[in-house]
Amino acid sequence: MLDSGGAGAKRRDMSDATSLLQPKPWISGIAPYVPGKSAGADGRPLVKLSANENPLGTGDKARAAFRAAADDLARYPDPGAAALRQAIAARFGLDPARVIYGTGSDELLHLAASAYAGPGDEVVYVRYGFAVYEIAARRVGATPVVAPDKDYATDVDALLACVTTRTRVVFLANPNNPTGTLASREEVARLHAALPADVLFVLDQAYAEYLSPDQEDGGLELAKSAPNVFVTRTFSKIHGLAAERIGWGYASSEVIEALHKIRAPFNVTTCGQAAAVAAIGDVDFIANSREHNAKWRAWLAAEIENLGNHGLRVVPSAANFLLVLFEGKVTAEMMNARLMEAGYIVRWLPGQGLPHALRMTIGTEEETRGLAAAIRAALEG
Numbered sequence: 103m104l105d106s107g108g109a110g111a112k113r114r115d116m117s118d119a120t121s122l123l124q125p126k127p128w129i130s131g132i133a134p135y136v137p138g139k140s141a142g143a144d145g146r147p148l149v150k151l152s153a154n155e156n157p158l159g160t161g162d163k164a165r166a167a168f169r170a171a172a173d174d175l176a177r178y179p180d181p182g183a184a185a186l187r188q189a190i191a192a193r194f195g196l197d198p199a200r201v202i203y204g205t206g207s208d209e210l211l212h213l214a215a216s217a218y219a220g221p222g223d224e225v226v227y228v229r230y231g232f233a234v235y236e237i238a239a240r241r242v243g244a245t246p247v248v249a250p251d252k253d254y255a256t257d258v259d260a261l262l263a264c265v266t267t268r269t270r271v272v273f274l275a276n277p278n279n280p281t282g283t284l285a286s287r288e289e290v291a292r293l294h295a296a297l298p299a300d301v302l303f304v305l306d307q308a309y310a311e312y313l314s315p316d317q318e319d320g321g322l323e324l325a326k327s328a329p330n331v332f333v334t335r336t337f338s339k340i341h342g343l344a345a346e347r348i349g350w351g352y353a354s355s356e357v358i359e360a361l362h363k364i365r366a367p368f369n370v371t372t373c374g375q376a377a378a379v380a381a382i383g384d385v386d387f388i389a390n391s392r393e394h395n396a397k398w399r400a401w402l403a404a405e406i407e408n409l410g411n412h413g414l415r416v417v418p419s420a421a422n423f424l425l426v427l428f429e430g431k432v433t434a435e436m437m438n439a440r441l442m443e444a445g446y447i448v449r450w451l452p453g454q455g456l457p458h459a460l461r462m463t464i465g466t467e468e469e470t471r472g473l474a475a476a477i478r479a480a481l482e483g
């Protein structure tokens with residue numbers, strides 16, 4: 103019988119209303135993503151080497167396209183991002199109908215987990231994998247399964263050993279963040295070949311543009327033919343468009359169709375689409391960014407390795423950052439504090455099982471030289 107709400111009816115005490123609201127238990131279990139900081143505790147701006155952004159900024163062509171597109175802000179963006187899909191497809195020899203775009207590749211990673219995993223299912227990734235994978239799994243009620251690493255690198259056999267009949271999605275960032283390590287084309291192919299056909303293999307190539315041609319992992323080639331491979335890319339890293347939040351992905355028509363059903367409508371802005379189209383065509387900016395990164399990554403790694411016997415170790419990196427392990431008297435926490443005092447913010451990762459490590463983005467020449475000097479001063483001081 104309907105409660106008429108009359109004098110005899112029990113009324114909820116409205117002060118209790120918030121305590122009655124309960125997020126789903128799998129949502130309550132999520133530890134929020136921690137973004138890279140850009141200012142010290144006192145608000146002082148610091149040299150930000152904590153979010154793997156492009157130290158050369160945004161290319162002139164992308165910036166000009168962004169500005170031109172800003173003339174018409176009253177209309178919704180192209181919901182199908184046709185020009186963007188066309189530009190990506192032309193650049194990589196892909197079918198534009200199978201290119202999907204997201205509000206950052208983050209959205210695409212979440213879509214993959216949402217479409218293919220749920221309560222009772224398992225989502226597998228390596229220890230020291232990208233922090234978003236755990237959130238993407240938990241958000242849909244799936245169980246994250248973490249495979250052991252091999253001295254910070256991806257261990258394909260360990261990953262495969264974690265795959266069960268409940269596994270629905272395997273995430274692999276290649277190069278990986280926060281370690282910077284690269285799984286070879288052979289290892290990626292071997293992993294895919296051994297995965298059951300009902301497991302979606304999400305190959306997150308956020309840093310692929312930093313690789314030399316001989317390092318490429320063959321992911322897009324796999325995604326062209328395999329029904330269960332989803333490759334994701336981003337405009338946030340080498341393309342210098344992190345502020346616009348644009349990512350893209352490639353997979354079979356079936357996978358792309360499923361993901362389109364659940365992505366947000368109008369998920370990539372007009373200015374973002376225009377800037378991304380220009381960015382992907384700006385081959386000089388991309389090449390300069392890659393060369394700058396390779397040069398100063400090698401320089402910084404050598405500087406750190408030559409610091410003497412302080413227990414610092416650089417994990418071999420194929421990305422635009424270095425993971426530095428602190429295995430001596432000076433801890434990563436101490437170094438992090440000293441660098442912050444010196445005006446540099448890097449990424450200390452205790453929440454990701456790496457309290458003994460700092461991830462350092464390769465900055466401009468001046469920033470990189472300054473960082474190396476600050477590290478040296480902190481060890482000697």
Ligand SMILES: *Cc1c(COP(=O)(O)O)cnc(C)c1O
Binds near residue numbers: 154208209335347
């Ligand atoms: C930075 C990063 C991304 C994506 O970032 P978006 O800005 O959301 O495109 C995805 N995966 C990894 C491994 C990253 O480091």
